[in-house]
Amino acid sequence: MDISVTFTLNGKQVTVKAPAAKSLLRTLREDLGIISVKPGCEAGECGACTVLMDGKAVTSCLVMISQVEGHQIVTAEGLVRDGKLDPLQEAFVDEGASQCGYCTPGFVMSAKGLLLEKPNPNENEILEAIGGNICRCGAYPRIISAIKKVSGEQH
Amino acid sequence: MNYSHYIVHSPQSLNEALGILKEKSSEVRIVSGGTDIMVLIKDDLVKEKELLNLSYLNELKYIREDEGTVKIGALTTYRELEKSDTMNLNAPILVDACKTIGATQIQNLGTLAGNLGNASPAGDSIPPLYVLNANVKLQSAESERVIPVSEFFLGPRKTKRDPNEIITEIAVEKEKPGTYYFFKKLGLREANAISLVSVACMADLSEDKKITTIKLALGAVAPTVIRAVKSEKLATGRQLDLNLVDEIARSVSEEISPITDIRGSAEYRRRAAYGLVYEGLYEVLMGTAKRVSSGLEGVY
Numbered sequence: 001m002d003i004s005v006t007f008t009l010n011g012k013q014v015t016v017k018a019p020a021a022k023s024l025l026r027t028l029r030e031d032l033g034i035i036s037v038k039p040g041c042e043a044g045e046c047g048a049c050t051v052l053m054d055g056k057a058v059t060s061c062l063v064m065i066s067q068v069e070g071h072q073i074v075t076a077e078g079l080v081r082d083g084k085l086d087p088l089q090e091a092f093v094d095e096g097a098s099q100c101g102y103c104t105p106g107f108v109m110s111a112k113g114l115l116l117e118k119p120n121p122n123e124n125e126i127l128e129a130i131g132g133n134i135c136r137c138g139a140y141p142r143i144i145s146a147i148k149k150v151s152g153e154q155h
Numbered sequence: 156m157n158y159s160h161y162i163v164h165s166p167q168s169l170n171e172a173l174g175i176l177k178e179k180s181s182e183v184r185i186v187s188g189g190t191d192i193m194v195l196i197k198d199d200l201v202k203e204k205e206l207l208n209l210s211y212l213n214e215l216k217y218i219r220e221d222e223g224t225v226k227i228g229a230l231t232t233y234r235e236l237e238k239s240d241t242m243n244l245n246a247p248i249l250v251d252a253c254k255t256i257g258a259t260q261i262q263n264l265g266t267l268a269g270n271l272g273n274a275s276p277a278g279d280s281i282p283p284l285y286v287l288n289a290n291v292k293l294q295s296a297e298s299e300r301v302i303p304v305s306e307f308f309l310g311p312r313k314t315k316r317d318p319n320e321i322i323t324e325i326a327v328e329k330e331k332p333g334t335y336y337f338f339k340k341l342g343l344r345e346a347n348a349i350s351l352v353s354v355a356c357m358a359d360l361s362e363d364k365k366i367t368t369i370k371l372a373l374g375a376v377a378p379t380v381i382r383a384v385k386s387e388k389l390a391t392g393r394q395l396d397l398n399l400v401d402e403i404a405r406s407v408s409e410e411i412s413p414i415t416d417i418r419g420s421a422e423y424r425r426r427a428a429y430g431l432v433y434e435g436l437y438e439v440l441m442g443t444a445k446r447v448s449s450g451l452e453g454v455y
Contacts, residue, residue: 001162020163021196021206043194045347050260056234059260062193064186066163067210110259131346132258 007068009034010078018065025049025060028075036076036105040134047133050106050113051075057113059132076105079112087150088112095146099137107133111147120152156197165208169215169294172321175207177296180318183207187230187269190261215268215323218242227325229268233280234259236267243454245329247447248355249283251338256280258346268322271307274314275349277375281308282355283338285372285382287327293320301326308379332449334359337435340374341427343418350375351419352427354407356435364395364440371403371432376411376424383407395440404433 006015009032018027025042028034028051040048042061049060052074060073079086085093088111098104107130114121114129121129126147135143164183166172176183184203186192189210195201209215209230217228218239225245227236233253236242242250256262256270256279270280271291281304289304293316304325307314316322330336336357342348353374359367369390371383386406393399413424438444448454 001159003163019158019161021161022158023193023197026158042197044190044257044261047258047260053263056263057260058263061197062188062190062261062264064163064189064193064196064206064208066165066206066208067186067189069165069211113259113263129259132260 003066005065005069007070008072010074016065020064020066022065023061024051024063024065024068024073027065028060028073034075034077038102038105040102040106045132045134046103046106047110047130048103048106050109050133052109052113052116055113055116057110057129074109074112076108079108086112087153088115088147091146091149092143095142095149096139097142097146098135098139103133103135103137107135107143114147115150121147123148126151157199158196160204161196161201162205163208164205165211167211169212169321169323170296172207172209172212173294173296173319176319176321179205183318185209185272185321187272188232188265190257190265191269191273209321220245220329224326224328227267227327229322229324230266233257233262233265233267237262240451240454244448244451246283246287246327247445247454248330248336248338248357249280249287249327251336251445252279252283252340252353252355255338255340261347267325271304271325272314272316272322274308274310274312274379276311276377276379277350277353278380279340279350279353279374281380282353282372282374284325284327285380286336286355286357286370287330289328290326291322292324292326293317294323295319295321299323305382310378330357330447331359332447334447335439335444336447337438337444339431339435341431349418352376352413352424352431354428354431354435356432358436358439360395360439366390366393366395366399371407373407373411373428376413376428381411383410385410395436397437397440400433400436400440403436404429407432 003020038048040046044059183205215228215230270278340350340353358369408425408429413421
């Protein structure tokens with residue numbers, strides 16, 4: 001059964017009609033054109049679909065669209081301000097923190113969730129924050145460097 | 156993946172939710188954080204056509220303390236428990252366990268009551284709840300009752316919750332300052348791994364290292380989480396030394412009844428249980444195990 005859900009997506013209020021049990025991941029991609037959010041395992045294990053829900057990193061494959069009414073959702077698209085990448089995104093580019101790039105938006109959103117809570121995280125906190133994200137190209141050292149690069153800045 | 160045939164009820168209050176359950180309890184599946192059910196929905200493994208989404212019941216999101224207990228609202232997430240001063244001070248063993256569940260993204264969604272209601276023998280918040288003598292509060296439209304967590308589970312995926320009831324609160328006993336505790340689990344990797352074996356232990360030692368009380372609970376080694384009662388008895392009142400560490404760990408590995416499944420064999424689980432208990436008690440013996448703090452400055 002379809003329902004209508006209204007929430008804030010990347011700072012703008014949106015209303016979407018979708019099957020009530022559809023995942024936030026599929027709704028973002030198929031109904032709202034947000035394709036930075038990647039389907040990987042769709043079982044909460046790979047982190048490729050990570051978004052911020054009320055400022056906290058969550059795997060959007062495990063969120064039912066029926067649970068999103070009134071919430072704030074931010075995706076990698078929403079980190080771009082006036083056409084300018086977020087410093088965290090810039091750092092991923094500068095450090096070459098991806099190869100195929102499929103996991104990258106998920107890593108960026110997990111890192112963003114951490115930096116919003118702890119602007120100056122230590123290495124352990126970084127590792128913990130991205131523990132739920134998998135990069136099969138193995139770009140982990142550069143991903144960690146990118147996050148470290150913007151640690152301590154304002155977010 | 157067929158999302159379209161589900162009806163999702165999203166009540167705005169507990170009363171409304173209980174009313175819905177009263178009408179059609181056996182046809183409705185309760186959804187809390189959603190981290191387990193979304194995986195099942197993807198694979199078309201949910202037989203119920205109607206879902207009861209509790210995520211808007213803010214009245215069930217709280218952590219309150221009174222004299223001897225901490226009361227946790229059913230919809231409190233793992234991450235909220237981890238960040239709570241009250242929890243870190245009074246039930247740090249539960250905090251440690253929540254930190255090992257899934258990864259940050261899961262901890263931001265999953266709830267304590269969801270872990271209980273889901274009733275997996277490998278649910279990582281459950282062994283700590285056993286050693287904290289937790290009580291589970293169940294409410295229906297007509298009544299409410301409280302069941303000790305040790306009596307709540309009937310088997311894998313089976314609990315004493317009636318179809319018209321909702322888990323609304325979990326109450327845990329406050330740990331005494333100075334008590335040694337550890338939560339250890341073995342999974343196939345550190346993040347997002349389901350436990351092969353998990354152990355929660357709380358122990359009080361006298362000045363000369365005699366065990367005055369000890370509680371040991373294990374996950375993923377029996378149809379439900381279990382207390383290792385025989386091993387606790389064997390240990391109580393005795394001098395903790397290397398021999399006793401070995402004896403207790405051996406006893407635990409014999410007391411459990413693990414099975415062989417895709418994650419590991421029964422024999423492997425017995426050895427792993429031995430190893431986890433040995434490691435934890437060795438740290439207690441050496442004085443390097445964690446102890447319940449008497450003030451917040453000792454927590455962080």
